[in-house]
Amino acid sequence: MNALFLAFAHLRWTWARSLLLVVVGALILSVPLVTQVLLRGSEEALTRRAEVTPLVLGARGSQLDLVMSAVYFSQDRAQPVTRAAEDAVWDSGLALPIPLHTAFQTNGARIVGTSLDYFDFRGLQVAEGRQMALLGEAVLGAQVADRLGLGPGDTVVSSPENLFDLDGVYPLELKITGVLAATGTPDDEAVFTDVKTTWIIAGIGHGHDDVVTPDDAGNVTANAAITQFQRITPENIDSFHFHGAASDYPLSAVLVAPYDTRSGTILRGRYLDPENPLQMTVPAEVVAGLVDRIFRIAALLDAVTLVIGIAALGAIGLSLFLAWSLRAPEIETARRLGAGRFMILRLAFAEIALLLILSAGLATGLVTVVTMNGDSLVAWILAL
Amino acid sequence: MIAARDLSFAYPGGGFALKVPALDVAPSERVGVIGPSGTGKTTLLNLVAGMVRADAGALTVAGSDLATLDDAARRRFRATHVGFIFQNFALVDYLNAYENILYPYRVGLGLRLDAQVRDRARALAEACGIAHRLKSHPAALSGGEQQRVAICRALVTRPKLILADEATGNLDPETKEAILDLLFDRASDMQATVLAVTHDHDLLPRFDRVIDFATLRQPA
Numbered sequence: 143m144n145a146l147f148l149a150f151a152h153l154r155w156t157w158a159r160s161l162l163l164v165v166v167g168a169l170i171l172s173v174p175l176v177t178q179v180l181l182r183g184s185e186e187a188l189t190r191r192a193e194v195t196p197l198v199l200g201a202r203g204s205q206l207d208l209v210m211s212a213v214y215f216s217q218d219r220a221q222p223v224t225r226a227a228e229d230a231v232w233d234s235g236l237a238l239p240i241p242l243h244t245a246f247q248t249n250g251a252r253i254v255g256t257s258l259d260y261f262d263f264r265g266l267q268v269a270e271g272r273q274m275a276l277l278g279e280a281v282l283g284a285q286v287a288d289r290l291g292l293g294p295g296d297t298v299v300s301s302p303e304n305l306f307d308l309d310g311v312y313p314l315e316l317k318i319t320g321v322l323a324a325t326g327t328p329d330d331e332a333v334f335t336d337v338k339t340t341w342i343i344a345g346i347g348h349g350h351d352d353v354v355t356p357d358d359a360g361n362v363t364a365n366a367a368i369t370q371f372q373r374i375t376p377e378n379i380d381s382f383h384f385h386g387a388a389s390d391y392p393l394s395a396v397l398v399a400p401y402d403t404r405s406g407t408i409l410r411g412r413y414l415d416p417e418n419p420l421q422m423t424v425p426a427e428v429v430a431g432l433v434d435r436i437f438r439i440a441a442l443l444d445a446v447t448l449v450i451g452i453a454a455l456g457a458i459g460l461s462l463f464l465a466w467s468l469r470a471p472e473i474e475t476a477r478r479l480g481a482g483r484f485m486i487l488r489l490a491f492a493e494i495a496l497l498l499i500l501s502a503g504l505a506t507g508l509v510t511v512v513t514m515n516g517d518s519l520v521a522w523i524l525a526l
Numbered sequence: 527m528i529a530a531r532d533l534s535f536a537y538p539g540g541g542f543a544l545k546v547p548a549l550d551v552a553p554s555e556r557v558g559v560i561g562p563s564g565t566g567k568t569t570l571l572n573l574v575a576g577m578v579r580a581d582a583g584a585l586t587v588a589g590s591d592l593a594t595l596d597d598a599a600r601r602r603f604r605a606t607h608v609g610f611i612f613q614n615f616a617l618v619d620y621l622n623a624y625e626n627i628l629y630p631y632r633v634g635l636g637l638r639l640d641a642q643v644r645d646r647a648r649a650l651a652e653a654c655g656i657a658h659r660l661k662s663h664p665a666a667l668s669g670g671e672q673q674r675v676a677i678c679r680a681l682v683t684r685p686k687l688i689l690a691d692e693a694t695g696n697l698d699p700e701t702k703e704a705i706l707d708l709l710f711d712r713a714s715d716m717q718a719t720v721l722a723v724t725h726d727h728d729l730l731p732r733f734d735r736v737i738d739f740a741t742l743r744q745p746a
Contacts, residue, residue: 144631144632144633144639147632148621148632148633151620151621151625152620154620155619155620155663156620471614471616472616472618472619474616475610475612475616475618475629476629476633477577478575478577478604478610478616479604479605479610479629479630479633479634480601480602480604480605480606480630480633480634480635480636480637481601481633481634481635482597482598482601482635485633485635489633
C-alpha cells in the first residue's frame, strides 16, 4: 500500500507526464482493438447491405465507386446516367428500378433523391411525422435528425456543389416531414427527398414569378428580373416546372430489384457489352473484393501498429528510466531511512502498474465507446 | 550509545580509507564532529548508521553489533534506531510536509504507519512550529521550514540516535541557531543521542563534546 501511495502521489505530482504516458499507453492498447472492432463492423455492415441490394445500374467505370455511391452514399462520385437507364429497366419488365440521385448534400449529410419504392425496398419506417409527399419535402435519417436536432416542421437547405461556382445551383430549402427509424445503416446518415426535388436543386426544374406582364394594349413583355423560388410552398408549387426531355434528367445510379433470379440474369446479360456506356454490378461481389483487400491491408496495418507500439513502449520505458534517474536523491534518502532494494523495486513496479491500470482503463473506455457506437461509426466511415 | 574500536573502512577501488582507533558516545550526549572536508566525517556517519559495513574492527550502536548484522537487519536497525538530517534537507518534492514527516513509515523496513504515528507527526510539527504548513510541498517552504520538516521526519520514529550531516549548512545564522535549539530540545525530550557533523565553529559551544576528526582518525 505504501508503494502504491507513493507511486500515486508521484504520478499526481507529475500529472502532465503521467497523463501523456497514460494516453500513449491507452492508444497502444486500444488502437489495434478499435481497428479490429471497426474493421469487423465495417465488413459486416458492408456485406449485410450489399447482400440485400441485388443489382446496381450505373455508368461504366469504377464498379467500386458506383456501389459505394449508390449503396452507401459515400463521397465517391460515379459518372451520372440518365433517366433513360431507369426507363429501360421499367420497359424490360424484369425488375423494379429505383432511381437514386445523390449529387447534393446538406449540413454534411447526403441528399438522396429517390422514389417511395426505396423505402419499401430497404424496409425503412417513418418513426416521427409522415412520409414525404410533395416537391420540396424531405425525411431525415435517424442520425442526421439527432445530430442536427431537427424534426418534422423544420427545414434544411441544400448546399451548393461548389462554393466558388457563383453561377452554380441555387440552394433549395427542404421542408422536413418525417424522421426515419434508426437502422444502423447509411440510411441513418442521409436526407431523403423525391428525385424530382433533387432535379430542382440541380436547376433542371424551377419555379419563379411570371416572366410576362401584359400591358394595356395586351402586349406581353418578359420581365428582366426573374425571381426564382428557393422554397417550395403551396402557393408557388404550381409554378415549378422542368425543362428538357425527361429521359435526359440525371441520376447517380439505379437500384435494380429483379422479380426473380432468371430476370436478374437476363438483365445482367444486357449490360455485359463493354461498348455499352452502362454497367450492371452485383454489390455483393464488389464488396467481397473490397473486404478482401481491406483485410489484406489490415494485416499490414497490424504489423505497422505492432512496430509503432514497440517503438512507443521503448519511448515510454526510456521516459520512465529517465524519470527514475531524476529520483536518485529520493531513492538515496529512502535507502538511508531503511528502504531496501525490494522496497525500491516495489516503488518502481507500483508506478508502472498504476500507469498500466490507468492506460488499460482508458483503453477499455475507448474500446467500449467505439463498440457501443460501432454502427454509427461504421456508417460514418462508409459515408466518407 | 556508540562504541567503536579499531574501526577501518575503505571504499572499493582504493583511494580513500578511514581508520578510527576508538570512539565512544554516551546516551543522550550531543556530540559535534568537525574536521576538514574529505577526511571521512560523512563516512563515519554512514558506518554508524549501518549504511556501509566496516572492513575491520568493532562497532556497537544502541546495543547492536553492526558487524554481525546482515543487510536486512541493518536496514531495520537504521529505520527503527537512527534519524537522519541532511544539509540539503532531502525532502521528497512530490509529498507535502505532513507526508514527508511520515516518509520513513512509507519506506522503512519494520515500521508500521498507524493513527498513533500520525498523531505523533502532528505533535512534532506543532512543536517545531510548522503545523500550519503541513499541506505545503517542499517547493513552497523556506529553507528553515524545510529543515524543520526534516527534523520532524528524523524524530517521528523516536530514534535513539540522530545523525546530522551539516544540518545547518544551508541556513542563515539566525535560522541555524533556532534549528539547532529545536533539534537539541526535541532530542532531549526523546533522550536521543545526537552526532552532528558541522563546519560551523560558532555552533560548537552548543554541543556537549566536540570531536576533531583530524585528531580522531589515523591516516591509512
